[in-house]
Amino acid sequence: MATGQSTIDAGATPMAVPAQAGDNHKQPGKRPFNGGHQRKGAKHRRKQKTFQDGSHEEVLMADIQAMLDSQKIVDDVEGGASAEEEETPLPRKGTEIELEVVELSSTGDGLAKQKGSDHIYVVPFSIPGDTVKAKVYRHNFEEGYTAADFISVVKPSALRDDSRIQCGYFAKCSGCQFQMLDYTEQLKLKRNIVVKAYKNFSRLSPELVPDVLDTIGSPLQYGYRTKLTPHFDAPPGNKRRGPKNAHTFMPAVGFTPKSTRQVLDIEDCPIATDAVRKGLTDERARMAVEYGNYVKGATILLREDTKRIVKASPSDAIETPEGVPENAVRVDADTHVDFKTCITDQNATSTEYIDNFQFTNPAGAFFQNNNSILSPFTAYIREHILPPSSLASTASKPPIKYLIDAYSGSGLFTITQYSLFPGGSIGIDIAEKSIAYARRNATLNGLDESQCRFLAADAPELFKSVSAYNPDETVVVLDPPRKGCDTSFLRQLLEFAPRRVVYVSCNVHTQARDVGVLVRGQQTGGEQKEKKKRTRYEIESIRGFDFFPQTGHVEGVAVLNRVDEA
Template structure:
């Protein structure tokens, strides 16, 4: 039998963190190439300007990966993290960096992707639009209720028996470990109070939580949605066992304790994963939806109904700014036919409809299309058509003949960007303008490189939708050559 040879880990002493790279990792540039530095769970995080000791964890042909073992000198761009869970929780990983510096890193990420990947000629990129507020900005959070609590070092080393139940967030890289959250700065009241009440109820009444390995237990997830403009609150519990008595007692407790809950729902999910788009949602009390509104200068506010399965931008305040820029760049005069691709529940389509002749929204998820049609009806908008199906199959010459060729296309695809076949069809359709909204500038840059055959990039506006994370939205205006 061969003896396994344990190599001594490669280490680098006193190196300076240079910048932030994609996905929020930091980078160090050396004579041997680039090193990507990750933040291990439980650590303070590294920031550009830190002087650190590194341990190499992986060596690739073109780069190396490392973690910081010791920080000798703190960067001047650092900030004091405001959350006690920073470093262990998977969210808000940039709390230790000043917000103004975060904006600069995100802006540079947009520039780098569009120039290095897209290789297109760009105008001067506008300064990134900051978010306000930078805390309590999310309208939806999903908490995992599970057996498999993340233990601190002190708890691991104790001889005492520790309860493994937890209501909180997954620890990065560990599907089976959940960090109990005491206070979260992502969602406004009453989110923290509802989550804590569920947590207290679980322990007071001995409820079993779902075991992610053994697939046993009762309560799986707690989903809270809050509407910024109407203050309506939706709570949805996902359970793994059909036990009406236990479920009704818990739902009654929530209804009594929180009269501000306007939509109370549950899902019985006996699958081995928590995805619920294919599951039936039971409306136990209140309405089966909440409503969010967007003010309009040229008409009454738009009202959007949001169900338990609906997609709606999680930062509603900043989404309004995003949509206003999108509509402005569409250059609508009331005579245009607009295609809104990846329309979701029709938020952008309905937002631009009052200034267009006709809007055609296309979306893969049929439930979202149903929501879009309802939202059009609620707002009395009659010049929209919503179609469900795969974008690659729908955008054909026959579809253009049926609905008319667009003068303007707005596209807001998922992180994977647009399929090349869709991009080619846009070139063939040849609208005057394309407004491309993206949550992943790397795939947006790739698509712009293809569209460069027929369009020039006339304007670029980065938008910060998610403060204290590396994520950035970007709007690009393309004008036909």
């Protein structure tokens, strides 16, 4: 099929792609609508929140507000439209309309307009330049936009080539947004997401934010996800209280698509690894036999597990080891053979490798879900965790000796970066179970406590545990959950004042918010003004990493240096 030719129709019988972590976002509250009007020239204002949470709704609204501002839609008369303003009727719920997609939101949704109107529509699975048919399903008057379901492409964007799409459920399942795009174009869009995150959430002057570097792509664009969690609903008719009926037929097993709560049945997922895809097939076969045992809904874990057999020489013939199923996915390399299977027990232990580092985790616990990018990702951290030579050679500064890995989990950075820190690396996490696995992982990789150690502690209290470290000789790596760092942690970080900070994030919007706090800094010291000093940071670099190709998600790495006032 030629580039730009379109065959997408959301009514086609599909195969599914599951939602990524964080894709099933809370939607704005529904409100009844039986027809309505939009004031022409009205600017929509939302109540200002004191805390930016980087949620799907907040990110979407930042993009919509920017689009409204760019259209110079200004409400000059508070409390109502002027006599000259014309009211434009909005289509009723369920109406199918044609829309022209103008921009792409950082949520991965298209921002579109109807010809002759400035009203904004949010349409998933669309890209700038598309003309699409969409069905209106919710008007959000206060926020200034209408949500619409994608139906089909009327006229494709020059960027669209639907022959690239490898999943029949695309444009139904909420997991992927970009399968119609060339991968190079996906990376450009993700760089722009990072740019907008710092523009909208950091509250920093533009001159304080360096140019965002190009997004590092994933070695695999399909077949990369090492964990999926499809689910199925309870039997219809069962109520919270009272007797429960079992399923009388196999329920849909899959993921919840956009704009509905009904589970989308899936048979395969091309972004998952071969082992996980095989596990999905096996679990569906099991459910076809055992569905009558379930009176409730449930989530199914599919987690890749790797058993590695090291070769004595590249020519070694390696047979399937005892205990590994004959149908395990085999991956041959010069130095080893990996046998990959799928775990479905939440409490089982999964194993994976990053280069020659071995990591174990509870199968149901969090660990990065794209193993193919972890080697270049950890290599990038290794290249940037210490100051560049131009800074490291400053005569007044001692060499950095210590690594503090906050939110360390099972030790990804503490272990992969340990060799750079002669004073040792320490990983700190609130979850004792994660710390137990981190210690186990250190042992598996031949590391003792003089090289890396781990401590279970609440992150806001962690700096009390490292008070002996000289901040001038310390780098802190941050990898918090999606909500980012809390204010107490950031305050303590500024008080400790490490020489260098590497902030890794799965939510570039809360990362931008927190980096803004570090760049603005705070006053510390005694009561007298002359005794106070200001701790603040400057941004050395910002770069995105594409952990989830085909989706609108991007992870970020920001490197910061402490500014020492003269």
